[in-house]
Amino acid sequence: MKKLSVNNLNSRSFNTSTRTRPLNYLLSFLFLTSCLIFLLFTPKQAHAACTYTGTSSSTYTYTAANYGNAATLTLTGTWRCRGTSGSYGTSAYTCIKPVFSSPMTGPNASYTLPYTVTATAGVTTTGSNATTGTWYGPGTTTVSNNYMTITLTIAVPAPSTILPAGTYTSSLKLYVDMQAASGTVCEGGTGDNNGWDSGSIDYTFNYVVPGICYLTSVTDIDFGNIADAGVIDSNYDANGAVVTRCNVNRSYSIYLxxxxxxITGGNRRMVNGSNYLAYQLYKESARTNIWDSTGGVTATGGSGGVAGTGTGSNQTFTVYGRIPQGVSIPPPGSYSDTVVVTVTY
Structure with missing residues (x-):
């Protein structure tokens, strides 16, 4: 069988076939090798880009102690541009353009936080109150080892009211454009694709307003002089006041x-030496509901307190005092007491 099979083959065709196959592999190998060498030695095109290194987001948190003051955030970093040749470089002049939306928005759309912007790139500056969408400069490009210093300052003026508690946020895009031709006019366009020496930086900043309540002031209650003898013939009434200032929409309670x-469950008493004069403090002019600390001072809503809802501005609550009719009159003298006022929120 083996001999019959070989004899039936054409020897010329067999030889041609066996020689052609190695040649095909050789041609394929040479072709693939030349492609590989071409890919390995084809130079890669350089990419032009400007990069910012530094702080691009920051948060300012108010406290009850500093809320009435102006609040400033400063973000700094460096800017460097690579040309199409792959080397870092600069152009003679620099222009900048901030784009932002003031005021900042927070948890309640009706209340916002205004701010001003100051941006600086090298010696080019917007000044202390930049206008959004405006090019500033050109200034002479100032760098150190091809690094330009970038500074952004966000300033919030002292608030006139205590805003609702929450986080107030805004963002800003700063365009930086170096230019070679003009030292008098900024040549930047509407975007950041103005050549190898231009680009933009994205910033975000937050201001956090915590829950705040101030006990602004209290007014003493002065009952004046008592001319009765033995017992009080008729009620002696006098008023005082508690003034608070809390976040807009902040719920709180005032306790006395x-x-x-x-006396437990009874009247408060003023004292002079070992002698006492009874009195009481009430929530309303009818002097029906006693104002005290029943329900505790560690939580809002206690039954003894007076409830309030903040407006962001001063709110005045009248304290209604009374020396009731029928109280025994102690020996002559000046009688007083001290009552602690607590605001819980």
């Missing part, structure tokens, strides 16, 4: 302590 000499 028992004073130093209150």
């Amino acid at each position: 302590g028992d004073g130093n000499n209150r």
Whole structure:
């Protein structure tokens, strides 16, 4: 069988076939090798780009102690541009353009936080109150080892009211454009594709307003002089006041302590030496509901307190005092008591 099979083959065709196959592999190998060498030795095109290194986001958190002051955030970094040749370089002049939206928005659309912008790139500056979408410069490009210093300052003026608690946020895009031709006119366009020596930086900044309540002031209650003898013939009434200032929409409670000499479940008492004069403090002019600290001072909504809702501005609450009719009159003298006022929010 083996011999019959070989004899039936054409020897010339067999030889041609066996010689052609190695030649095909050789041609394929040479072709693939030349392609590989071409890919390995084809030079890669350089990419032009400007990069910012530094702080691009920051947060300012108010406290009850500093809320009434102006608040400033400063973000700094460096800027460097690579030309089409792959080397870092600069152009003679620099222009900048901030694009932003003031005021900042927070948890309640009706209340916002205004701010001003100051941006500087090298010696080019917007000044202390930049206008969005405006080119500033050109200034002479100032760098160190091809690094230009970039500074952005966000300034919020002292708030006139205590805004709702929450985070107020805004963003800003700063365009930086170096130019070679003009030292008098900025040549930048509307975007950041103005050549190898231009680009933009994206910033975000936040201002956090915490829950705040101030006990702004209290007014003493002065009952004046008592001319009765033995017992009080008719009520002696006098008023005081508590002034608070809390976040817009902030719920809070005002509690009045028992004073130093209150009878449990009964009247408060003023004192002079070992003698006492009874009195009471109320929530309303009818003097029906006693104002005290029942329900505790560590939570809002206690039944003894007076509830308030902040407006961001001062709010005045009248304290209604009374020396009730029928109270025994102690020996002559000046009688007083001290009551602690607590605002819980």
